[in-house]
Amino acid sequence: MAELAQVESSDKQTIGRFLKFSLPFVAVHLACLLVFVVGFSWFAIAVTVVVYLLRGVGITGFYHRKFSHHAFKTGRTVQFIGAWLGTSAAQGGPLWWVAHHRKHHHTSDEQGDLHSPKVEGLKVAHYGWLTRESADPCHLDQVPDLAKFPELRWLDKFQWVPILATAVGLFIGGIFIGRAFSWTGTNGPQLLIWAFVINTVVLWHVTFAVNSVCHKWGTREHQTTDDSRNNWVIGLLALGEGWHNNHHSFPGTSRHGFRRRQLDFTHLVIRTLKKLGLAYDLHPVPARLWLGSKSSRWTN
Numbered sequence: 567m568a569e570l571a572q573v574e575s576s577d578k579q580t581i582g583r584f585l586k587f588s589l590p591f592v593a594v595h596l597a598c599l600l601v602f603v604v605g606f607s608w609f610a611i612a613v614t615v616v617v618y619l620l621r622g623v624g625i626t627g628f629y630h631r632k633f634s635h636h637a638f639k640t641g642r643t644v645q646f647i648g649a650w651l652g653t654s655a656a657q658g659g660p661l662w663w664v665a666h667h668r669k670h671h672h673t674s675d676e677q678g679d680l681h682s683p684k685v686e687g688l689k690v691a692h693y694g695w696l697t698r699e700s701a702d703p704c705h706l707d708q709v710p711d712l713a714k715f716p717e718l719r720w721l722d723k724f725q726w727v728p729i730l731a732t733a734v735g736l737f738i739g740g741i742f743i744g745r746a747f748s749w750t751g752t753n754g755p756q757l758l759i760w761a762f763v764i765n766t767v768v769l770w771h772v773t774f775a776v777n778s779v780c781h782k783w784g785t786r787e788h789q790t791t792d793d794s795r796n797n798w799v800i801g802l803l804a805l806g807e808g809w810h811n812n813h814h815s816f817p818g819t820s821r822h823g824f825r826r827r828q829l830d831f832t833h834l835v836i837r838t839l840k841k842l843g844l845a846y847d848l849h850p851v852p853a854r855l856w857l858g859s860k861s862s863r864w865t866n
């Protein structure tokens with residue numbers, strides 16, 4: 567009897583995981599095909615790029631560099647806006663994301679690392695780990711510094727709010743712009759598919775690639791205990807996060823490109839926020855690791 571109850575509960579968990587992750591994941595991928603229905607406009611492409619950069623920096627600048635590693639500080643309003651943008655990317659709430667990422671740094675490419683290509687192969691490292699039960703819990707003991715902010719706990723709990731707001735905002739905005747400025751050639755469904763659906767899928771795979779590709783292919787400029795790599799393709803697509811070997815060698819820096827030519831868009835944004843007085847205490851690349859020019863201008 568107890569065994570039967572256990573099997574039923576395990577079945578329920580499998581179904582629950584399917585409904586919570588796999589079904590929406592596949593559905594959003596399939597929805598990309600609607601691009602053949604809604605068509606193309608340069609305006610939609612421009613909006614898609616802007617939304618990609620905003621949500622991308624929410625993940626790279628805020629979820630990752632600020633929340634996971636305290637690479638720079640901001641006031642609470644900027645912190646909330648960054649967290650909102652990150653949450654709108656549909657990659658989990660800030661507390662969940664950061665808790666798992668900190669665990670990745672503690673156990674990188676060893677048993678316990680949920681997304682290591684070395685431990686469980688490329689497919690599991692890329693997205694398979696998300697389909698597992700072990701990905702579910704939000705380990706609050708890993709994020710006491712974030713859990714003390716009620717607004718971040720709220721975003722974590724109601725993560726569908728920024729996601730839905732982005733989708734609805736783009737749809738309604740597209741209808742309005744299409745009618746008021748017909749020269750744009752756009753409309754609501756077109757902005758929804760390009761700037762939300764396709765955008766979400768691309769950003770998913772680019773973020774996943776930091777976990778999979780950047781622990782498999784690329785150059786190793788620094789000796790670290792894991793297999794992290796610097797990969798310039800992911801460096802460009804993931805707005806600077808592809809300099810992953812640099813990052814594992816010294817995780818607390820606000821800049822991940824340790825050479826001048828290692829373009830780091832996220833760092834440019836953080837430096838701009840600093841110039842505007844919206845970010846401060848940027849953690850520089852230590853002099854012993856800085857491989858750029860002698861000037862420290864680019865390091866923090």
Ligand SMILES: [Zn+2]
Pocket residue numbers: 670674776777781794810814
């Ligand atoms: Zn890593």
Ligand SMILES: [Zn+2]
Pocket residue numbers: 630634635667671813817
């Ligand atoms: Zn990190």
